[in-house]
Amino acid sequence: MPDDVAAAKAAALRLLAVRARTAQELERRLVRRGFSPAVAAEVLAWCQSLGYVNDELFAEDWIRNRTGSRPSGRRRIEHELREKGIHPELARRKLDELLSDEDEQARCLELARQQYAKLSRLPPEVRWRRLSGFLLRRGFSPEAVQRALAQVDSGYESH
Numbered sequence: 737m738p739d740d741v742a743a744a745k746a747a748a749l750r751l752l753a754v755r756a757r758t759a760q761e762l763e764r765r766l767v768r769r770g771f772s773p774a775v776a777a778e779v780l781a782w783c784q785s786l787g788y789v790n791d792e793l794f795a796e797d798w799i800r801n802r803t804g805s806r807p808s809g810r811r812r813i814e815h816e817l818r819e820k821g822i823h824p825e826l827a828r829r830k831l832d833e834l835l836s837d838e839d840e841q842a843r844c845l846e847l848a849r850q851q852y853a854k855l856s857r858l859p860p861e862v863r864w865r866r867l868s869g870f871l872l873r874r875g876f877s878p879e880a881v882q883r884a885l886a887q888v889d890s891g892y893e894s895h
Contacts, residue, residue: 744771744779752783758791759784760821795822795830803835807843810835812875841883844876848884864889 744766751757751765759780766776783789795817802808802816810831817827851870855863864885871881 741775741778744775745782747771748779748783749788752788756794756797757789758794758821759789762789764821791822791826792830794820795826796834798822799830799834803839803843807847807874809844809871809875809877809880810840811877812873815875840876841880844871844880845884845887847871847874847876848881848888852888860889 747769748762748766751762757765762783763773763776763780766779767773771779780789798817798820799813802813808816813835814824814827814831817830818824848867848871851867852863855866858866867888868881868885871884872878876884
């Protein structure tokens with residue numbers, strides 16, 4: 737089992753060169769590569785002291801990416817951040833700072849409009865079911881999904 741701190745630092749830098757990682761991700765990857773938890777913790781502290789690992793910045797970047805290139809709702813983004821090892825309180829705080837309810841609703845509506853065009857030839861019930869399922873899987877709240885469906889499909893409210 738390699739317990740050499742220099743080797744662990746090199747491994748950490750290689751991991752971080754591929755993409756940014758949370759503290760938990762980096763520590764787990766080092767342990768999985770055979771370094772002791774003590775060495776992994778020491779290397780993690782070293783990376784954090786140099787600014788190579790910063791969970792707050794990671795969360796901000798993740799949220800910006802998920803709301804820009806691949807629109808996702810608040811629930812999905814929070815779940816992804818928690819899976820990456822971001823503390824739930826930090827994830828919620830960053831989401832509150834960077835994703836307002838109005839922004840989330842606008843993204844949900846934009847995505848609903850894009851998908852509606854693809855589903856417009858289907859019977860209304862099928863269209864609503866598929867579109868709402870798609871938006872819910874993307875992490876938008878049921879309320880946001882209902883409002884978006886009502887805006888893109890005038891027949892939805894009578895359902």
